[in-house]
Amino acid sequence: MKLFNRCFRLSASGGWLLLVSLSCPLASQAAQYQSHQLQKNQLQVQTDEYQLQLSFKSPGAVEVFYQQSGVKQLPSFALAEPELALPAQLKDEQTALQFGTEQLQVRLQKSPLQLQFYRGNELILKEEAGYFAHQTLRGFRFALTPDEKLLGGGERVLGMDRRGQRLPLYNKASYGYNGETKQMYFGLPAVLSSKKYALVFDNSASGFLDLGATEKDVLQFEAVAGRTSYLVVTAPTYPQLMQQYVNTTGKQPLPPRWAFGNFASRFGYRTEQQSRDIVQKFHDADFPLDALVLDLYWFGKDIQGHMGNLAWDNEAFPQPKQMIADFKAKGVNTILITEPFVLSSSKRWDEAVAANALAKNLAGQPKRFDFYFGNTGLVDVFSKEGQAWFNGIYNQLAQDGVAGWWGDLGEPEVHPADSIHAIGTADEIHNAYGHQWAAMLYQNRLEQQPQQRPMIMMRAGFAGSQRYGMIPWTGDVDRSWGGLKPQVELALQMGLLGMGYTHSDLGGFAGGEQFDQELYVRWLQYGVFQPVFRPHAQEHIAPEPVLHDKTTQDLLRPFVKLRYRMAAYNYTLAYQNSTLGLPLMRPLFFADESQTELMLNKDSYFWGDAFLVTPVTAPGVKAVTVQLPKGVWLDYFTGQRYEGGRSIEQPTSLSTLPVLVKAGAFVPLVPAVQSLSQYSSRQLELHYYHDDSVAAGQGELYEDDGVSPDSLATGQYELLKFNAVHAKGQLQLSLDRTGLGYIGMLKQRAVTLVLHQLSKASAIELDGQPLPELSSQAELKAAATGFYRDKSNNQLWLKLDWTKARHQLQLSSGG
Missing domain, CATH: 2.60.40.1760 (glycosyl hydrolase (family 31))
Structure with missing residues (x-):
C-alpha cells in the first residue's frame, strides 16, 4: 500500500x-x-x-x-x-x-x-x-x-x-x-x-x-x-465523436425558432416605459427584433438589496402582463433574469426560509453570507423543497407570458465551503449547481407548458448540461479588442463538448470609457455568425444599435437583416446539433483531419458546413490571414476565388466581414422579416456555389413549426435535400422533399436558384423540359419560371415552382 x-x-x-x-x-x-x-x-x-x-x-x-x-x-x-x-x-x-x-x-x-x-x-x-x-x-x-x-x-x-x-x-x-x-x-x-x-x-x-x-x-x-x-x-472521425458524445451525455433539444433572432438587452431596462420605448425604437429604425431581455431592475429599483424578490416592481412596471402581451403581438418575446440568491433583505426571505428552500449551515439553519448584492442565502436546487419553491416562482411568471429564462450567477458566484446541500457540501456539488438548476427549470417548464420549447440561458453548468436546453454565454467580457479576440476560442472549446450554443455579449459587457464604433461594428458582425445574436452591456454605452448614430446603424442594419435572411440555414444547424451533436460553430480541423495544424486555429471557424468565418479582432485591419483547408473557397461578399490548402490574406472593410463559402455548398436564404414570428420559406432563394473542381455538393434545410418540443421525436418536420453532381462539363441538381410533415407545412415554394460561377452555362432543362431565357432580373422576378444570366457577377439565376417531391435540373457548366 x-x-x-x-x-x-x-x-x-x-x-x-x-x-x-x-x-x-x-x-x-x-x-x-x-x-x-x-x-x-x-x-x-x-x-x-x-x-x-x-x-x-x-x-x-x-x-x-x-x-x-x-x-x-x-x-x-x-x-x-x-x-x-x-x-x-x-x-x-x-x-x-x-x-x-x-x-x-x-x-x-x-x-x-x-x-x-x-x-x-x-x-x-x-x-x-x-x-x-x-x-x-x-x-x-x-x-x-x-x-x-x-x-x-x-x-x-x-x-x-x-x-x-x-x-x-x-x-x-x-x-x-x-x-x-x-x-x-x-x-x-x-x-x-x-x-x-x-x-x-x-x-x-x-x-x-x-x-x-x-x-x-x-x-x-x-x-x-x-x-x-x-x-x-471514441469514433473514427471528429464529427462522429461528437455524435457518440451526445448519445451518451444527452442531445440538445431544439430551441424555439425565435431564439435565432435579434435580442434587445442591457444592464438594464429600468421601467416598463423604457422597455416599451426600446422595442418601438427597433421597429422605427427598421431593425428586426425577437426578444427583450430584462435584467434585475424588473424586481428592484436599484442593484443592491432586492435580489430574491423575483416579483414585478409594480412602481417601475405597473402592467407587466399587458406589456408582455403587447410585445408578443409584435413578435417580441420577453426574457427575465433570475438568480439563485435570496437576500435576507428581500421580500421573499421569510417565505424561502419557511419553505426550507435554502442551503444550510453546519447547524442546520439557512446558511447566510455576504456578497456584493447584500446578505444572502442560496436556493438549494438539489433539494425537493428548494426546487418546489423556485419552480413556484417560475410558474407564476410563466402565467404572465414570460417566454425565456436567464439564469445568472449560477456558478454559484459565491458559494461558501460550509454550505450544506441536500446531497452534499458546497465543494462536492459546486460545479453541478448550474447544471441542476437548468435541469430543474427545463423539466418544470415542459411539465407546465408541454407545447412550448423552453429557452434557458445560463453561464455555468457541467458536462451534459446541453440536454436541458442550456444556452451558455461567455460571461462579463471586457468591452475591448482584448475581450473580442478570444470569443471564437471559447465557443469552439465549449461546442466540442456539447455546449453548441455558447455565445458572447455582443459589443462587450464590462467597462469601456467611450463608444468605439469600429469595435462595436466588428463584434456585431461576428454575432451574425454565432449561435445567439444578443448585444448586451453596462448601460453607460448603449448596447443597442438603434441608439447609435446613423452611420453605425447603416453599417449594421444589413448584417442584422442578413442574420434574418439566414434563418433557414441557421435553424438547420440547430437540427444538425440536436440530432448529430455537431456544434453550430465548428473548428477548421473538421474539414481535413490530416491537417493537424488546423487543430490549433483559434481565429477562424466554420459556421455550419458552408461558411468559413474569420472575425476581425484588431482595429484598422484591411486584410486578415486565413488558414484555408483544402478545396476551393469563394469570398461571400466579392465572389473572389481562392485555392485551399494554404494561408491567404483576405481583404475586408468595415462594411464587410471576412467570410468565405465552400465550393460545393448550398445556402438557403429567406426574406428578412421584422420578427421570426413572420418566418416563411415560401419565397426561397437557394444559392449553389459551383466550381468545376468540385464533383459533388450537398445541403439540406430543416423545417418544423418552430415551437413544439417533440418535433424531432415524432417526426413532425420536413427535410429538404439539395444535391449537385458535376462530371464531364455537365451539372445535375436535384431538390427533394422528405419527412412526415407538420401542421402548417408549406405545399408550395417559389424557388429562386442562384448558381455561382455559372453564367456561361447552357442547355438548361428542368425536369426534362428546357427553361426559357429571360433578359433581366425584373423579367425573371415577374415570371413563373425561367432563367437569367448575371454576367457581371458570373451567376445564373433560375426560377421554379417547387410543388413536387423531387425536381431535377440539368445544364452544361460551361467549363
Whole structure:
C-alpha cells in the first residue's frame, strides 16, 4: 500500500490548503484482480481493494466506475441515462479481460489491474496509475503520448491545445476578462484528444485537471470528493465523436425558432416605459427584433438589496402582463433574469426560509453570507423543497407570458465551503449547481407548458448540461479588442463538448470609457455568425444599435437583416446539433483531419458546413490571414476565388466581414422579416456555389413549426435535400422533399436558384423540359419560371415552382 506524505484539500476559492495529517491511505496503484461477472450488460470486477464496473452507454462510449468501500459516491450528472448498459462482448483470457463493441474495446489487465482502450487495433488511451483515493483527494491518472494534443476543459483563454496546463475545476466568475484566463464561469472536467477520443470525469467536486503540467506525460484528474467514474468516448472521425458524445451525455433539444433572432438587452431596462420605448425604437429604425431581455431592475429599483424578490416592481412596471402581451403581438418575446440568491433583505426571505428552500449551515439553519448584492442565502436546487419553491416562482411568471429564462450567477458566484446541500457540501456539488438548476427549470417548464420549447440561458453548468436546453454565454467580457479576440476560442472549446450554443455579449459587457464604433461594428458582425445574436452591456454605452448614430446603424442594419435572411440555414444547424451533436460553430480541423495544424486555429471557424468565418479582432485591419483547408473557397461578399490548402490574406472593410463559402455548398436564404414570428420559406432563394473542381455538393434545410418540443421525436418536420453532381462539363441538381410533415407545412415554394460561377452555362432543362431565357432580373422576378444570366457577377439565376417531391435540373457548366 502506497502513502502520500502530505494531504491537501481544495478551498472554495479553488486553491489548495495543506492539512496537518501526514499519512493518508491511498487506494493501491497495484490492485489485483480477484473475480468478475457480467450482469445486465455490466461488467463487474472485484479486486482486492475495490469494485470496478464497466458499462457501454453507446457503441463508442464506456463508463468506468470505481467503487471503494468508505468512499462516498454522488449521482452521475454527465450521463443522460445512468442506468443504460448496452450489450458488449466479453472475453476472459489468462492475464486480461477483453470487453467491448466493434467501435471500442477495453482491455483490463489483471495483475496489476490496468485499463487500456482500443479503437480497432489502435491503442488510444490507457491508465497510468489509474484510480486513486484517500480521505481528502481522489481521481485518476492516464498516460499521454508525446505528440498528443488536448482540447477541452471548458471556458478558458489559453489557446486551443491545453496540453501542459493545470486547470482549476471550480466554476468562477471572471469579471472583465480580456486576455489569458485560466478559470472562468463554465469549466468542464473533460478533454478531447487529437487521437480522436474524449475523456470525461463524471465528478462535480472542486478539483484540478492536470494536462501534463506537473508530469509531462501524465493526465491527472483530482478532486476533493465526488463520483469516482469517467467516460471514454471514441469514433473514427471528429464529427462522429461528437455524435457518440451526445448519445451518451444527452442531445440538445431544439430551441424555439425565435431564439435565432435579434435580442434587445442591457444592464438594464429600468421601467416598463423604457422597455416599451426600446422595442418601438427597433421597429422605427427598421431593425428586426425577437426578444427583450430584462435584467434585475424588473424586481428592484436599484442593484443592491432586492435580489430574491423575483416579483414585478409594480412602481417601475405597473402592467407587466399587458406589456408582455403587447410585445408578443409584435413578435417580441420577453426574457427575465433570475438568480439563485435570496437576500435576507428581500421580500421573499421569510417565505424561502419557511419553505426550507435554502442551503444550510453546519447547524442546520439557512446558511447566510455576504456578497456584493447584500446578505444572502442560496436556493438549494438539489433539494425537493428548494426546487418546489423556485419552480413556484417560475410558474407564476410563466402565467404572465414570460417566454425565456436567464439564469445568472449560477456558478454559484459565491458559494461558501460550509454550505450544506441536500446531497452534499458546497465543494462536492459546486460545479453541478448550474447544471441542476437548468435541469430543474427545463423539466418544470415542459411539465407546465408541454407545447412550448423552453429557452434557458445560463453561464455555468457541467458536462451534459446541453440536454436541458442550456444556452451558455461567455460571461462579463471586457468591452475591448482584448475581450473580442478570444470569443471564437471559447465557443469552439465549449461546442466540442456539447455546449453548441455558447455565445458572447455582443459589443462587450464590462467597462469601456467611450463608444468605439469600429469595435462595436466588428463584434456585431461576428454575432451574425454565432449561435445567439444578443448585444448586451453596462448601460453607460448603449448596447443597442438603434441608439447609435446613423452611420453605425447603416453599417449594421444589413448584417442584422442578413442574420434574418439566414434563418433557414441557421435553424438547420440547430437540427444538425440536436440530432448529430455537431456544434453550430465548428473548428477548421473538421474539414481535413490530416491537417493537424488546423487543430490549433483559434481565429477562424466554420459556421455550419458552408461558411468559413474569420472575425476581425484588431482595429484598422484591411486584410486578415486565413488558414484555408483544402478545396476551393469563394469570398461571400466579392465572389473572389481562392485555392485551399494554404494561408491567404483576405481583404475586408468595415462594411464587410471576412467570410468565405465552400465550393460545393448550398445556402438557403429567406426574406428578412421584422420578427421570426413572420418566418416563411415560401419565397426561397437557394444559392449553389459551383466550381468545376468540385464533383459533388450537398445541403439540406430543416423545417418544423418552430415551437413544439417533440418535433424531432415524432417526426413532425420536413427535410429538404439539395444535391449537385458535376462530371464531364455537365451539372445535375436535384431538390427533394422528405419527412412526415407538420401542421402548417408549406405545399408550395417559389424557388429562386442562384448558381455561382455559372453564367456561361447552357442547355438548361428542368425536369426534362428546357427553361426559357429571360433578359433581366425584373423579367425573371415577374415570371413563373425561367432563367437569367448575371454576367457581371458570373451567376445564373433560375426560377421554379417547387410543388413536387423531387425536381431535377440539368445544364452544361460551361467549363
